[in-house]
Amino acid sequence: MEPRSSFATARRTELFDALVELFLAEGFAHLTLDAIAARLKCSKSTLYTLAGSKEQLVTAATVHFFKRATERVEKRVAATTGPRERIAAYLTEVGEALGVASEKFLADMDALAPARAVYERNTRIAARRVQELITDGVASGDFRRVHAAFAADLAATMMVRIQQGGVRADTGLDDASAYRELASILTAGVSA
Template sequence: MVTRSSFATARRTELFDGLVELFLAEGFAHLTLDAIAARLQCSKSTLYTLAGSKEQLVTSATKHFFKRATEQVEAKVAAASSAERIAAYLTAVGEALTTASAQFMSDLDAFAPAREVYEQNTRIAARRVQELITDGVAQGDFRGVHATFAGDLVATMMVRIQQGRVREATGFDDASAYRELASILTAGINA
């Protein structure tokens, strides 16, 4: 039996999924609440049930994107062998970002609250890679690298990717940069 509460939760998730899809494809800076409501085929008052302003809506949608991406990334890590977990993790991060248009990334960088969500997720991801390295070293899958240093190296690159510096220096989009980072890192630490 579908309850009113479960329907509301499902509709809320559906709206956030639609917001994320729209923002990833087109960015968000140029969109008004009226335009967003029209694209999602809902009313502005429905959008206001999700957040009190466009800025809060963008921030909440960005959080929704990273929450969903984290779930997908961790599912890929769980399915990988211990020796393949770092490559699986970084590659999955890159895959999660493949749908992010250049306009979305530009808008994200220009809007401090959403940029902070990305930066926070970058820090979390760097700590997760460090954990995976530590586990891999302990299990003998990786040579005895200094996990904290390797994690810091990854964190530095992740921040450079997030800030668009890798794109400027290499032309790589974020997804490609993460795939290349996974390739170089795993080749350097394999036992």
Template sequence: MATAARTTARQLALFDELVALILAEGFAHFTLDDLAARLHCSKSTLYRLADSKDQLVRRATVHFFRGATEKVEAGLSGAVGARERIRVYLEAVGEQLRPASARFMEDLAADAAAREVYERNTRFAARRVQELITEGVEAGELRDAHAAFVGDVAAAAMVRIQQRSTAEATGLDDAEAYQELAILLTRGL
């Protein structure tokens, strides 16, 4: 299996294609043969990326969330002020999740390894929102809220989004839910 340090341009392109495919169509129903056919490569090419379909899906999920995190953080560079930074951050998280179909999100929730990647990224994003809130309170831009509490509430909402509870309760997809969370936090603070 290729390591991250030795991943070739072709392998990165395959991961990008795989991510686009599974975001659009989910992954539980695919076999390695299906994926090889859809990606126009051999199964041996896929085995050079990962030792099994489960590992391939996990690595593709990591690839997706790593790229999404980089894009979300890059979006913060032009944001000025605590409210705008929080709004931009949460809306960017939602925007990165927008291509994810309901089927992908259902497969993600049902697959332990892929779900763990999403959970880890959700925890990271929740800590990042808490940092942004703390910075805003310390700078006097946000009311003197208990930043840890507000961050915890945001984290709880983000976990509910990740676990599909928000979608079931409200009908909002993940991207829409993050946009609503951004409105709630930036107008409530």
């Protein structure tokens, strides 16, 4: 029975990957379940095996997107040495992950409370990860003795503004560019 289970898991992953790709490119608010099924070349009943409603499907796809993005970000950080470089790699990779999201997807995600909550939760997780990286840099002596929680809170505040579209509205920077700028400013500010 395991080969069927593995096939089912692979098929679910394939469908979620295709769903995420569609949503990132075009958003999702305008799409019906029928349109999504047609675009993914599957039946509506297949979509119902993934989630019980369009809202649940969008939320599950958003979780899938952030899970994959987190894996990519952490893989890049693991391959990077040096505290400054690790923070820069982390924030830059977060920006790259968000860089594939269209403005329509970001607006649709912000308008749908469960999807927005997924983004907000991931922003909080990212801020904690930045705090860990700063704490490591302070402990190793590579960073000056900054208050890591404050520096992370500063980063988190900006990450929330990026997530909420405030940075884009006020500066014109897209999310990916804003994360690269944050990485540059933050790492320069904590360097010994």
